[in-house]
Amino acid sequence: MAIPYDKRTPHRFDVVGSFLRPAELRQARAAFEEGHLGQDELTHIEDAAIRELVAKEQAAGLGTITDGEFRRLTWHLDFMWGFAGIGHSKTKDGLPFHGEAAKIDDTYLTGSLAYKGHHPFVDHFRFVQDLEDANTVSKLTIPAPAQFLEQLAMPFALQNTRRYYADDQRLEDDLVACYQAFIQDVYDAGCRNLQFDDCSWGLLVDPHAEQFFGTDAAGIERTKERFLQVNNRVLDARPEGLTINTHVCRGNFHSTWACEGGYDDVAGTLFAREHVDNFFLEFDDDRSGGFEPLAQVADGKKVVLGLVTTKSAQLEDCGQVVARIHEAERYLPLERLCLSPQCGFASCEIGNKLSEEQQWAKVALVRSIAEEVWG
Numbered sequence: 001m002a003i004p005y006d007k008r009t010p011h012r013f014d015v016v017g018s019f020l021r022p023a024e025l026r027q028a029r030a031a032f033e034e035g036h037l038g039q040d041e042l043t044h045i046e047d048a049a050i051r052e053l054v055a056k057e058q059a060a061g062l063g064t065i066t067d068g069e070f071r072r073l074t075w076h077l078d079f080m081w082g083f084a085g086i087g088h089s090k091t092k093d094g095l096p097f098h099g100e101a102a103k104i105d106d107t108y109l110t111g112s113l114a115y116k117g118h119h120p121f122v123d124h125f126r127f128v129q130d131l132e133d134a135n136t137v138s139k140l141t142i143p144a145p146a147q148f149l150e151q152l153a154m155p156f157a158l159q160n161t162r163r164y165y166a167d168d169q170r171l172e173d174d175l176v177a178c179y180q181a182f183i184q185d186v187y188d189a190g191c192r193n194l195q196f197d198d199c200s201w202g203l204l205v206d207p208h209a210e211q212f213f214g215t216d217a218a219g220i221e222r223t224k225e226r227f228l229q230v231n232n233r234v235l236d237a238r239p240e241g242l243t244i245n246t247h248v249c250r251g252n253f254h255s256t257w258a259c260e261g262g263y264d265d266v267a268g269t270l271f272a273r274e275h276v277d278n279f280f281l282e283f284d285d286d287r288s289g290g291f292e293p294l295a296q297v298a299d300g301k302k303v304v305l306g307l308v309t310t311k312s313a314q315l316e317d318c319g320q321v322v323a324r325i326h327e328a329e330r331y332l333p334l335e336r337l338c339l340s341p342q343c344g345f346a347s348c349e350i351g352n353k354l355s356e357e358q359q360w361a362k363v364a365l366v367r368s369i370a371e372e373v374w375g
Helices: 023-033 039-059 077-081 120-129 145-153 155-161 168-188 200-204 209-213 217-236 264-273 292-296 318-328 356-374
Strands: 084-089 095-097 100-102 106-114 140-143 193-197 243-248 279-282 303-308 337-341
Touching (some): 023 039, 145 217
Parallel strands (some): 140 193, 193 243, 279 303
Antiparallel strands (some): 084 106
16 A cells, blocks of 8 residues: 655654765766766756656655755755855865864864855755656755854864854854845745754764863753754745654765664654654664654654664664664654664765665665555
């Protein structure tokens, strides 16, 4: 039996959003970076790859379609680059992940943040929206406001940020204004399902959080409140009828991870008080802790359990996944639970360590389990 389709997300059987880039697209991107391919030619190849991806999403039975983030180098930084006052350059050291450095561009302020009057992600959304059929609805994924703020406020970035913002409140005001302008534009283009991807909470629960943020336990509590408030200011201003869900994980780069820790220490802030509509939550291994924090999810909100990993090609045992869903049911009713992979398959262009065939086998597994559990 097929999972019922609804224009509101999430669906019982869902995905976070990113997919492995096909070889032709990666080759085109490399040629573009080397100056051997023009922007129009790259866009043509991106368009073709996205059309093929969406056809596969629809054939897989997904009710939600995305562009797989095929036009991006990373899940979050490309969005930031679309605003005035943001610059980036090739990194020398990268970000420390478990056993590997994530070689993504250093991204930083070059002036005051401002909306340019248009953002390329609006056009990216329109392209996918045009590919919807009677059984699918498009979703756009962007980094959460807290994720953007973290990029500018972490100890390694703060000295540069202070060149342009001596006052935290003015930085947050400008950031909120940028998000409000973008969200209104993409809403006017027809978007009704937006996803905030937010690793900031995963960083806050890590045992080394105080070291990461350069503070003490009291400072971590202040940071939680700061991240909550900047997210809620944007969420509270969203246009009527726009669903905004959030995805929380602990890093996803080339099948590696950045942080670990259960949701216990942020549940009272994130689950109980953030004004998102629903949560996509990583739960694929012990790094994510137990399901007990789900008891603090605010009334009426759904949780999409990320029980199927995108970091490994090995398929999970169906019975074990079903058992874990029923374990989560002890803390949140089954009708408020859904199922998805734990994260995207390619949060950055490099992608995770599995093949496209194995990727779609994971998606098929999620569907079959969801149909077994929810009918």
